Amino acid sequence: MRDVTVFLCPKCGSGRALSAHMIDTRVRCLVCGASSVARGNLYGDRDWERVSNFYTLVKIATSLRCIPTARQWRLLACAIGRSAFDWCRNPWFRDALQAAERWADEGQPPRGAPQCLGQLERMEGAAHLDLRPPNWYGSEAEFTFQQQQEREQFGWIALARRAVSDDPRLYQSDITDGNRPLATAFFRELVPNPFRAHTWNPNWSVSTTCELARHIYADRNFPVMPILADALQDAGCEDAYVLDHCRANRVHARGCWVLDALLGKS
Structure with a gap:
């Protein structure tokens, strides 16, 4: 398959394959409608294994019409959760991953999935509260760092919630810095190289x-x-x-x- 120039929308991050003559012209994003200069990056077969940014990898795949199914997104969330947060013993987290895998195999939400989703949404809301003391006089950078550490620690909530949601696609807020390399590796595990024409015999x-x-x-x-x-x-x-x-x-x-x-x- 030919190399492809991928335009990543600077506003929403969605990807779009561009023709050569569109480079340095203006292009409208098909998702959010924003118009910007079509400065794309050229990617090819070898880049599939080299790209380290999870979102760039997803955009390359979708730009080449290799769009992950809901089942693949669900299993991706489960794979990251089981690997990055294997230490987590929260029963709702573990039940959510099991329910999501059954959902992926059976094609419909199993019994207990709505209850898992409700509990995880409540936990996520509590985890995202601004816990800054009312008389906080520390530096903003220190507080931001502390918030980032908490997101890393409680990242399992977002992954499990996505896994048992009707829309299991993973967004930027669902992937933390700590589990981003795993997300990239597992995405390549579930989605074959879209630059290679492959037919299963x-x-x-x-x-x-x-x-x-x-x-x-x-x-x-x-x-x-x-x-x-x-x-x-x-x-x-x-x-x-x-x-x-x-x-x-x-x-x-x-x-x-x-x-x-x-x-x-x-």
């Missing part, structure tokens, strides 16, 4: 590979992914991108695009 979906994929997905036994690569190769798969994804030392999660292809999920 149904001949690779034999009983051995499908059973192994079901086991990995159900038990979250992601260390077995290299064995899945061997099974795919035995089934005739010589696609280096597929095999390298399974064998690479990287984070894996439910929603992995290779597992989804084998299990017929989207």
Whole structure:
């Protein structure tokens, strides 16, 4: 696939692919309607693995019409939550992630999801209160730093709330500085490189590979992914991108695009 010039709206951050002749002209954002000079950045195949900014990665994908589904957004929130906040033992957080994963598999909200959402919204409201003492005389920078630390500590609330919402898309306020690298890594896990034309060969979906994929997905036994690569190769798969994804030392999660292809999920 060709390289693409992506315009990131300076007002709302939404992405749009631009034609070469549009550079340095004015362009209107299709989301918020703001008009600005179309200074875009050129991205290509190799940049997909190099980009470190989560939002830029999302905009590249959407600009190339590789738009994450609600299921993928839901599983992305769960993957970040389980990894970045594995220490969190709040029962509403844990119940929300389990409910969201069931929602992703069943296609509809399971029993208990509305209650989780209500509790998380109440907790989020309390966490975002301005706790500045009425007679605060410290520096604004110190108070801002303290607020940022609290957002990092309670970031699990926003992720869990998104996971059990009707609209599970993650926004800038949902990703903290601390979990942004994980968000970027998991996004690449769920969304394959949109610059590469990739067609899944149904001949690779034999009983051995499908059973192994079901086991990995159900038990979250992601260390077995290299064995899945061997099974795919035995089934005739010589696609280096597929095999390298399974064998690479990287984070894996439910929603992995290779597992989804084998299990017929989207």
